[in-house]
Amino acid sequence: xxxxxxxxxxxxxxxxxxxxxxxxxxxxxxxxxxxxxxxxxxxxxxxxxxxxxxxxxxxxxxxxxxxxxxxxxxxxxxxxxxxxxxxxxxxxxxxxxxxxxxxxxxxxxxxxxxxxxxxxxxxxxxxxxxxxxxxxxxxxxxxxxxxxxxxxxxxxxxxxxxxxxxxxxxxxxxxxxxxxxxxxxxxxxxxxxxxxxxxxxxxxxxxxxxxxxxxxxxxxxxxxxxxxxxxxxxxxxxxxxxxxxxxxxxxxxxxxxxxxxxxxxxxxxxxxxxxxxxxxxxxxxxxxxxxxxxxxxxxxxxxxxxxxxxxxxxxxxxxxxxxxxxxxxxxxxxxxxxxxxxxxxxxxxxxxxxxxxxxxxxxxxxxxxxxxxx
Amino acid sequence: xxxxxxxxxxxxxxxxxxxxxxxxxxxxxxxxxxxxxxxxxxxxxxxxxxxxxxxxxxxxxxxxxxxxxxxxxxxxxxxxxxxxxxxxxxxxxxxxxxxxxxxxxxxxxxxxxxxxxxxxxxx
Numbered sequence: 001x002x003x004x005x006x007x008x009x010x011x012x013x014x015x016x017x018x019x020x021x022x023x024x025x026x027x028x029x030x031x032x033x034x035x036x037x038x039x040x041x042x043x044x045x046x047x048x049x050x051x052x053x054x055x056x057x058x059x060x061x062x063x064x065x066x067x068x069x070x071x072x073x074x075x076x077x078x079x080x081x082x083x084x085x086x087x088x089x090x091x092x093x094x095x096x097x098x099x100x101x102x103x104x105x106x107x108x109x110x111x112x113x114x115x116x117x118x119x120x121x122x123x124x125x126x127x128x129x130x131x132x133x134x135x136x137x138x139x140x141x142x143x144x145x146x147x148x149x150x151x152x153x154x155x156x157x158x159x160x161x162x163x164x165x166x167x168x169x170x171x172x173x174x175x176x177x178x179x180x181x182x183x184x185x186x187x188x189x190x191x192x193x194x195x196x197x198x199x200x201x202x203x204x205x206x207x208x209x210x211x212x213x214x215x216x217x218x219x220x221x222x223x224x225x226x227x228x229x230x231x232x233x234x235x236x237x238x239x240x241x242x243x244x245x246x247x248x249x250x251x252x253x254x255x256x257x258x259x260x261x262x263x264x265x266x267x268x269x270x271x272x273x274x275x276x277x278x279x280x281x282x283x284x285x286x287x288x289x290x291x292x293x294x295x296x297x298x299x300x301x302x303x304x305x306x307x308x309x310x311x312x313x314x315x316x317x318x319x320x321x322x323x324x325x326x327x328x329x330x331x332x333x334x335x336x337x338x339x340x341x342x343x344x345x346x347x348x349x350x351x352x353x354x355x356x357x358x359x360x361x362x363x364x365x366x367x368x369x370x371x372x373x374x
Numbered sequence: 375x376x377x378x379x380x381x382x383x384x385x386x387x388x389x390x391x392x393x394x395x396x397x398x399x400x401x402x403x404x405x406x407x408x409x410x411x412x413x414x415x416x417x418x419x420x421x422x423x424x425x426x427x428x429x430x431x432x433x434x435x436x437x438x439x440x441x442x443x444x445x446x447x448x449x450x451x452x453x454x455x456x457x458x459x460x461x462x463x464x465x466x467x468x469x470x471x472x473x474x475x476x477x478x479x480x481x482x483x484x485x486x487x488x489x490x491x492x493x494x495x496x497x
Contacts (some may be wrong), residue, residue: 021407037411038462180421328436
């Protein structure tokens with residue numbers, strides 16, 4: 001279910017003033033670019049970019065039974081993470097299909113903050129609410145009261161540290177580890193800062209009450225001026241996450257795909273005690289021969305795109321591209337695709353059918369791009 | 375800078391500059407903005423005979439692919455080698471240096487005026 005009327009970010013006027021062009025994303029009118037998506041992409045890889053991702057959904061889970069509840073409701077062992085730690089997880093249905101992929105932050109012993117995809121907000125909130133039956137826990141959809149701003153890129157830490165108005169940071173941003181969070185205050189409002197992101201670069205995500213989002217954006221942007229920070233839209237966000245080999249729900253992930261097919265077997269904790277939704281289906285595994293997600297690269301400039309066929313030399317369709325683009329960082333086309341595992345085992349040459357032209361594809365390990373870690 | 379009011383347009387978001395028996399064709403700024411940054415173009419070779427309304431090339435951005443339609447029946451006399459080398463010209467100067475093809479034609483179909491095209495994209 002999506003809202004029939006388009007929804008606008010609390011930062012919408014800032015984007016309009018900044019010359020953004022917009023696209024519909026899960027019922028939201030969100031910036032697709034502020035002029036040049038390529039320039040925005042390169043800025044995130046070399047300096048920094050700031051993204052409005054206020055369309056993401058935030059669901060609070062709190063109560064003495066919160067840890068046990070999430071262990072049952074999600075595929076990972078969330079009760080095992082520490083306070084301030086974040087974990088990537090999956091919300092499965094009983095058949096092992098993926099309802100959504102999520103990031104879960106533990107705020108206190110009994111409080112977890114679940115971040116879901118905009119398009120899956122209602123499905124995720126509904127599944128969690130239903131599964132809460134019998135647990136001493138409360139599930140609250142706070143999406144309308146929270147905004148999310150991401151600053152990503154090698155300069156993001158310096159920008160966050162230089163931002164006026166961010167105070168009371170519990171853990172210094174220099175010491176904050178990847179997939180950990182810290183409490184802070186911005187203009188007397190609670191601020192949650194996660195060292196997380198969806199670009200393959202170092203970066204931070206800022207969770208703030210909606211009424212303070214515009215002033216936080218302005219403060220981050222002002223601090224970023226000296227560090228090459230540019231506003232970046234969903235077009236660059238997509239090419240960045242693709243290079244980083246990160247799945248996008250609706251492309252690499254869906255209700256018909258098992259975690260193991262998407263290379264996310266490690267996200268499912270079969271070792272955890274007790275039942276969880278989807279457990280028996282995941283243990284049984286997908287049907288023999290189910291397609292698996294791989295990275296493909298091709299020569300030239302013409303990219304395989306979502307929906308294009310992967311074929312063998314004799315024209316047999318053996319897979320489907322889920323995402324693809326001419327990689328701005330690497331300079332050659334990259335794609336993710338679901339492909340027949342037997343074809344992969346045999347090393348049979350495969351091709352992407354690019355609008356009638358067969359282009360030879362090489363299977364490569366994901367991610368396509370990995371940043372140099374200092 | 376080309377005077378956009380003097381150009382003719384198609385519903386496929388192309389502009390056509392008619393000089394003698396030659397039509398110069400490109401995509402409009404509106405189309406370039408919708409595509410995003412153009413990273414690759416495939417244009418027909420000089421000498422190719424093209425039919426009006428048929429797909430004769432591709433304009434590919436980071437996020438999608440647009441088709442280039444021949445607006446007239448005719449013969450390609452030139453494709454823009456500068457755009458082939460630097461596809462970003464389509465974004466930076468769609469009505470000028472970012473032109474795509476020149477076609478000689480014998481009959482010109484009815485095209486849209488600047489006002490008609492402006493009304494089309496305002497919808």
